[in-house]
Amino acid sequence: MAGGTRRRGILPVRGPYxxxxxxxxxxxxxxxxxxTGAAGVFAQRRIRLTPRRGAVEVDGLDDAASLERLAxxxxxxxxxxxxxxxxxxxxxxxxxxxxxxxxxILRQDPWECLAGFVISAFNNIPKIELTLDRLRRRFGAxxxxxxxxxxxxxxxxxxxxxALRGCVLGYRAPYLRAVARRVSTGTLDLRAPxxxxxxxxxxxxxxxxxxxxxxxxxxxLFAYGRGDAFPVDVWVKRAVERWYFRGRAQAERRxxxxxxSRFGSLAGYAQQHLFVAARTTLRF
DNA sequence: ATTCAGGTGCGAG
DNA sequence: CTCGCACCTGAA
Numbered sequence: 001m002a003g004g005t006r007r008r009g010i011l012p013v014r015g016p017y018x019x020x021x022x023x024x025x026x027x028x029x030x031x032x033x034x035x036t037g038a039a040g041v042f043a044q045r046r047i048r049l050t051p052r053r054g055a056v057e058v059d060g061l062d063d064a065a066s067l068e069r070l071a072x073x074x075x076x077x078x079x080x081x082x083x084x085x086x087x088x089x090x091x092x093x094x095x096x097x098x099x100x101x102x103x104x105i106l107r108q109d110p111w112e113c114l115a116g117f118v119i120s121a122f123n124n125i126p127k128i129e130l131t132l133d134r135l136r137r138r139f140g141a142x143x144x145x146x147x148x149x150x151x152x153x154x155x156x157x158x159x160x161x162x163a164l165r166g167c168v169l170g171y172r173a174p175y176l177r178a179v180a181r182r183v184s185t186g187t188l189d190l191r192a193p194x195x196x197x198x199x200x201x202x203x204x205x206x207x208x209x210x211x212x213x214x215x216x217x218x219x220x221l222f223a224y225g226r227g228d229a230f231p232v233d234v235w236v237k238r239a240v241e242r243w244y245f246r247g248r249a250q251a252e253r254r255x256x257x258x259x260x261s262r263f264g265s266l267a268g269y270a271q272q273h274l275f276v277a278a279r280t281t282l283r284f
Numbered sequence: 285a286t287t288c289a290g291g292t293g294c295g296a297g
Numbered sequence: 298c299t300c301g302c303a304c305c306t307g308a309a
Contacts, residue, residue, distance in 0.1 A: 026290065117290090124289035127307055170305025175292090212292045233290045251299080252291095275290090 007062035010055050011071050015081040018102025019051040022075065025276050027106050027222045029116045029132050030150070042070055046147040049074075060145065075104030083269055090262070092243045093270060096277035103272045106222055110190040111183055112150045113223035118176050118210040119169065127168060134167035156180035175210025182208065193224045201226070213252065221268040230259040230267040239278035 023031040023038045031040040037050035047060035056074065061067060071077060084101060088094040120128050139151035139159060157180035164173035182188040188208070193201035201224065205216040217231035232252045240255045241247060263270040
């Protein structure tokens, strides 16, 4: 491909925003992050993102509408300076923010986010990525510049369990297919959680097979922007127990309620910083 | 060969 | 309602 003719865009960045930290802290599965940037798919295009001084360089996209959507997806419009100043009133967060600062909350597509976290349950990251890659290749539309779109719920819903298990979904195959069918038939309205209170939106998601407390909160936070959601995974559980409960074990429900009441609408950000800090500094 | 991995569903008390 | 246990499967 000729060098100078490639589509390219620039997104301005302000505050402590940290692109690679945001893309590699486990909110989304689709990004391949290396030393200089991240590669993935957005707006039906294969793109590459590179952090620059005060900006994010976007290769593979140049129309204003897509770039604006990308900025929103990446959380570039979030007031991280003020958010982190508020979080730093908490002594634990004040300490760990020195190494976790700049994490924004992505605004992911609800279906893709939901599917990804259903697959993530009791799984490990390499295998989650293997599964998602196979699902894309087998059920996703091939993209112009290479790569595959994330499969539509119709495609997953129509797949045989055998074909899904071929994507190493294991026992999650029937869960994912059932969720896909509820979405594609309209039994589940994925726009509804945008306009529902936390508890109701959460109940809706919990009704889905393969969706429990943790996955529901992940989707509420990473797709619906519900900042009051606080997903409790094994790492966050360890972090909260160690740093807020003197190492004493607590039920996940108790941890979630403690954090939601302590951090309010910023609970989701608190969770991200605790998660990053736990994964990078805690050894168990 | 065993063990582990970013939870969930299910039955029991 | 809270608790304990089994669970597909690739990778170490």
